[in-house]
Amino acid sequence: MARILNGRAAAAAVRREVSAEVMKLKSRGVSVRLDVILVGEDPASVTYVRNKQNDCAEVGIESQLHSFPEDVPQKELEVLVERLNEDDAVSGFFIQLPLPRGLDAQPLISRIDPDKDVDGLSPLSAGRLAVGLPSLLPCTPHGVIQLLKRNGIELEGREAVVLGRSNLVGKPLAQLLLRENATVTVCHSRTQNLAEVASRADILVAAIGQREMIGGDHVKEGAVVIDVGIHRTQDGITGDVRFGEVEPKASAISPVPGGVGPMTRAMLLYNALEAARR
Ligand SMILES: Nc1nc2c(c(=O)[nH]1)N[C@@H](CN(C=O)c1ccc(C(=O)N[C@@H](CCC(=O)O)C(=O)O)cc1)CN2
Ligand SMILES: [Mg+2]
Numbered sequence: 001m002a003r004i005l006n007g008r009a010a011a012a013a014v015r016r017e018v019s020a021e022v023m024k025l026k027s028r029g030v031s032v033r034l035d036v037i038l039v040g041e042d043p044a045s046v047t048y049v050r051n052k053q054n055d056c057a058e059v060g061i062e063s064q065l066h067s068f069p070e071d072v073p074q075k076e077l078e079v080l081v082e083r084l085n086e087d088d089a090v091s092g093f094f095i096q097l098p099l100p101r102g103l104d105a106q107p108l109i110s111r112i113d114p115d116k117d118v119d120g121l122s123p124l125s126a127g128r129l130a131v132g133l134p135s136l137l138p139c140t141p142h143g144v145i146q147l148l149k150r151n152g153i154e155l156e157g158r159e160a161v162v163l164g165r166s167n168l169v170g171k172p173l174a175q176l177l178l179r180e181n182a183t184v185t186v187c188h189s190r191t192q193n194l195a196e197v198a199s200r201a202d203i204l205v206a207a208i209g210q211r212e213m214i215g216g217d218h219v220k221e222g223a224v225v226i227d228v229g230i231h232r233t234q235d236g237i238t239g240d241v242r243f244g245e246v247e248p249k250a251s252a253i254s255p256v257p258g259g260v261g262p263m264t265r266a267m268l269l270y271n272a273l274e275a276a277r278r
Contacts, residue, residue, distance in 0.1 A: 033089060039095075061273075144205060201223055
């Protein structure tokens with residue numbers, strides 16, 4: 001029976017730590033402000049943004065929402081990004097993803113000042129991470145590392161397999177695991193013998209975006225399994241992992257919901273604090 005890696009508890013601990021540091025900054029006259037760009041009315045995005053703003057309020061971070069209809073011109077968003085870059089009252093900001101069809105997120109993200117890039121997704125932030133310079137770290141991958149570390153799971157010298165190579169999760173997570181001295185393999189849709197490669201892992205991270213694709217045959221006995229997937233079904237939310245099949249083989253496993261998701265939110269608060277210190 002696997003240990004359940006409780007993301008809600010770890011995230012609550014991060015929030016307490018951030019809150020204490022925000023308080024200290026405030027006592028020195030420095031306020032922390034996280035601005036949010038939301039385009040369109042995708043229900044999941046609207047919920048995530050509301051949750052993130054509630055998190056900010058809980059830890060004493062100010063937050064301002066910049067909300068646009070889905071047909072907003074790209075140029076208007078570019079102008080806003082430049083304005084937020086220049087505004088000294090704004091510690092950091094992010095664009096809630098995905099953007100509606102017709103808008104291109106990458107040129108906007110590329111314009112964000114890396115010192116304000118609380119999602120850690122700009123090419124400059126990614127480059128800093130890749131060469132080992134200090135940078136704001138993408139929230140989900142950083143949340144995965146924190147979930148592992150706060151549960152006392154050793155990474156150094158261990159075989160880590162990341163399933164998925166997105167800019168949001170897979171690629172930066174591979175960099176972070178390398179930084180922790182794990183031996184890292186990244187798998188993707190063209191990987192041959194996926195189950196064979198995955199079952200080499202001491203630490204297996206599923207971030208492929210395919211509902212319940214990973215089963216017992218992908219997992220080595222005693223592996224630590226992290227599920228980054230989020231899929232809404234009629235029966236509730238599930239991940240990329242068939243939990244019932246994998247849990248008996250794993251030594252530890254993150255649930256969905258209540259695993260990586262809450263950590264993503266918590267690491268955004270951590271980044272807002274870091275940005276304010278810059
Ligand atoms: N600009 C960004 N956009 C998106 C990101 C991101 O990090 N930055 N990640 C995802 C969405 N996301 C945050 O934005 C996010 C998704 C899910 C959760 C979460 O807590 N999930 C819960 C379950 C879902 C629920 O209850 O609705 C859980 O896993 O327990 C947090 C953040 C894409 N967009
Ligand atoms: Mg600066």
